[in-house]
Amino acid sequence: MPSLNALRAFEAAARLESFAKAADELGVTAGAVTQQIRQLEAALGFPVFRRLAQGVALTDAAREALPRLTRGFDMLGQAVQTLREAEPYRPLTIAALPCLAQLWLSPRLPTLQQAFPDLQISLSAMEEPPDPRREPHDLALFYREAAEPGAIQLGDDAILPVCTPSLAGKIASADDLARQTLLHDAVWRGDWARWLAFALPQARVDAGRGPAFSLYSLALDACLSGAGVLMGRMSLVAPHLASGRLAAPFAQAMPTLDRPTLTPADGPGAHPRRREVMEWLARAAGQPAQI
Numbered sequence: 001m002p003s004l005n006a007l008r009a010f011e012a013a014a015r016l017e018s019f020a021k022a023a024d025e026l027g028v029t030a031g032a033v034t035q036q037i038r039q040l041e042a043a044l045g046f047p048v049f050r051r052l053a054q055g056v057a058l059t060d061a062a063r064e065a066l067p068r069l070t071r072g073f074d075m076l077g078q079a080v081q082t083l084r085e086a087e088p089y090r091p092l093t094i095a096a097l098p099c100l101a102q103l104w105l106s107p108r109l110p111t112l113q114q115a116f117p118d119l120q121i122s123l124s125a126m127e128e129p130p131d132p133r134r135e136p137h138d139l140a141l142f143y144r145e146a147a148e149p150g151a152i153q154l155g156d157d158a159i160l161p162v163c164t165p166s167l168a169g170k171i172a173s174a175d176d177l178a179r180q181t182l183l184h185d186a187v188w189r190g191d192w193a194r195w196l197a198f199a200l201p202q203a204r205v206d207a208g209r210g211p212a213f214s215l216y217s218l219a220l221d222a223c224l225s226g227a228g229v230l231m232g233r234m235s236l237v238a239p240h241l242a243s244g245r246l247a248a249p250f251a252q253a254m255p256t257l258d259r260p261t262l263t264p265a266d267g268p269g270a271h272p273r274r275r276e277v278m279e280w281l282a283r284a285a286g287q288p289a290q291i
Contacts, residue, residue, distance in 0.1 A: 009036035174203035181228030182210035
């Protein structure tokens with residue numbers, strides 16, 4: 001019998017038709033998915049993907065087996081949910097985008113625990129919202145443009161350049177900005193071009209120049225160290241602006257459609273106190289976080 005991890009990697013890659021998307025769903029690297037699928041092929045003794053010049057494609061045998069594997073993993077997820085339902089004092093689980101988990105939720109966890117002293121909180125960081133059939137969580141915190149029924153959006157959001165106060169003192173114009181190092185989050189790499197088109201449409205600034213970071217928190221650390229100017233998300237950098245650790249050399253903030261959104265689980269196994277916690281977090285969104 002092949003390993004469960006190998007089968008899981010194959011099922012995700014086959015269902016999503018992408019090793020990269022499978023890696024995001026599973027919280028691993030694309031290389032790890034490739035390695036697991038190679039192990040599966042070695043255990044089976046035949047390939048499950050055909051290697052093509054433009055990528056990979058499922059073999060006929062793999063395509064036929066995929067629906068059964070998908071149903072099997074869905075049933076495993078449901079079994080785990082049944083186990084969770086049987087434990088009345090289980091932790092309340094929150095799934096969140098890594099930057100929101102690190103920079104928005106973590107600073108508020110101490111006061112959240114004080115407000116709910118008898119409640120255990122479990123936090124998981126992931127790049128994509130969890131599939132409730134596979135990874136049931138009680139609350140999900142991700143950027144969304146529109147809130148689903150029962151969800152709460154945590155106020156408006158906007159982007160604007162931020163940097164250390166000493167660096168901000170050297171930036172009074174677009175020409176000054178053009179001479180600085182621009183810092184990027186890899187997922188939001190287009191934010192600089194969007195903000196420049198909104199605030200400084202005539203500026204000659206190369207929006208793609210500068211290093212990109214796989215985690216927003218790493219880009220923020222580089223910014224706080226004075227390494228350059230970051231396109232800041234107000235939902236993530238507002239405490240640093242309030243404390244004076246960061247400054248905004250330009251006042252024009254560009255509103256964004258996507259904003260932090262709390263979505264509760266909807267099912268019989270969801271934690272009974274999830275809405276209490278969600279409403280508390282919604283109130284906490286309007287208060288400064290401790291950094």
